[in-house]
Amino acid sequence: MRTLTCLYVGLLALLVGAGSALAQPEFDQVERGRYLAVVGDCSACHTADPAKPFAGGFRIDTPFGALLGANITPDVVTGIGNWTFDDFQRAMSEGIGHGGKRLYGAMPFTAYTKMTQQDNRDLWAYLQTLQPIANEVNTNQLPFPFNIRTSLLVWDWLNFDQGEFKPNPMKSVQWNRGAYLVEGPGHCGTCHTPKNPLGGDKNSHFLQGNNLGAWWAPDITNNDHSGIGLWTEEDLISYLRTGVNRFVIASGPMAEEVEHSSQHWHNADLKAVAVYLKSDKIQQPAPQALSADDSRMVAGKAIYFDRCSACHNSAGTGEPNIFPRLADNPLIRAANPTSLVNVVLAGSRAGSTASRPTAPAMPSFAWNLNDEQVSNVLTYIRNSWGNAAEPVKPAEVQRLRKNLQP
Template structure:
């Protein structure tokens, strides 16, 4: 059996090699703070291309509603990175969205959130970035089609969506609440995924954290709504989830799994407590939930057959999954969300749970796009969303087909829309007991 302390020490050693601290003794504490801030801001996740895994060297493709952007190289390479930048140029890019040559940065770089960062934090972050090993990697970030590739249009975007300024404490709130707000609204930029967007891709601030679709996933409502959000969670539940990647029936995967792996698992307990304090106070909107589909519904019959054949071995016949490893379905608000992107994305393309120091196992789920038809996937998702006390709207084959198209466009996993592409035969469920109640 592997000793847990040895495993954590080994992982810490790997992280140290990835994020080396090279500054002199006089700056060591500031650099260490900067390293912590870089993790809190999740810089490495976006600026590291998983194809070559060169930390901070850029080239990671961000799929926006307007086209593809490649993240920039922010290592200390002088020719292709930020090695020749001044601290003032770095600060302006991070907090104002203006590049070294005066060009407007696209808001896929979350400067509308980072503008809230204090001068001290930006200074420490800069000192840490100065320690990053140079990597020569020239990236052409702007891959957008016309007219979105015209950066001058961002002047209009900023007038409509961007307000420059540092975070100001709300004196009516506690110190912990304000720290949580600074982290959530600034460094962690939670709004980037969880807040609905307007037609220009800016935040709908009146609907903050009420859930949004992004890159083929649905970032769920994280307000204190009991019917749509995480209002039923205790603050300790959110702390555990952000630290370990799982709590109760919830196992983080997709973009949230990446955020936990690269960012939130490294936060200090006090900062996690502050974030939980903040979100427990974010007002949500309650909603009337649809009635659960009866077991006699034909879609439920077919869904049960598909579930027992393809899902029950891991998620169990009672839908409860495996604690800390495999998602459970009963009362899982992410599974029951009104927008079905995440459940369909995972069934079609597969996924993997977050891997953290506390939970290093990160179970993976295979893709079922090649073996299940749109109708079968729709039925299985409908069954999951309406069994074990769950009640949610049915999933249609048309919604599955639309998600296939989205994933094909993004080239995420094997998602053929025609059985002839897969080289496999449709599974025959006609003899399955659940098809003959």
């Protein structure tokens, strides 16, 4: 009897082991897909209600009107439950969804086209494991004539280059991995590349900064004046992992990206992205700083020492990891001051990450600084302590202030 029991237990162990071995590749594929969904920050556009993950409805405001993120749960009626993998592959690589419906560029298929078919298979496998959620979403909220999808034939012809990422044989494996992540699933150019009048990427200015309404997605090319040229690879990795480095603290949409996406990336992938972004030095001429006796500088200095210096210090050096450094900071010198104006008017709170769960914040000054005062203090900051940039105009402040009002 003891022998039969041992034999039974041994046979059961073999069967369980065999089953686990057979199930492991499927589990690995789903896990790879889950990671890709995090890298692509899919939830940012496809989750409006945290109680309904990936069920769509998130509003995306474009210069042409609003679009809503689609339901990508496997619900048969309102999601992608009746799609095949081929439908999904075509949406990712061609921008054409189920039934031949052309997708708007707010769904960044212009970047996802670079993803490998295997990565798309893994992502598809993960999406099939999601809880199906019935949530009807009318994605197209655009006014006429932009709501006519046949017009996208022309848009695609002008703005879309289909094709999977091709590694550069002259570069390292690590560089190519970084390029793939930035240009493909990470779709960094969707926010950081300036757009043409039709909303397509100006690829000749790849990653050189772009306006996002109340925010400016900054230049992340390797130039010293307004990009990340002064950052080290370690600075960049720290920023993507924690939302903080010696130059800046992430705020606005980037704080959300760090919180929901990049803090969860594998260390090797963060390193690869840093290697790629820091690989080619870009020379950019720096403007001349305004004279210290310029009336805007004089007025701005008085406001700075009254309202700002307690946190950012009299020399603009800030406090590491708490209050951002303003001195000799490329982001302060950005060609577009929108984010700076928005932070002063509305205040800001950094994203919360696992390594820095207590997020520092800046108060709003909209209630006690008028448009001219805000423009003067930012003009002073942008032209002091090694910075040099165009003055901020009161009209720019006024425009953003109106957008803050309900």
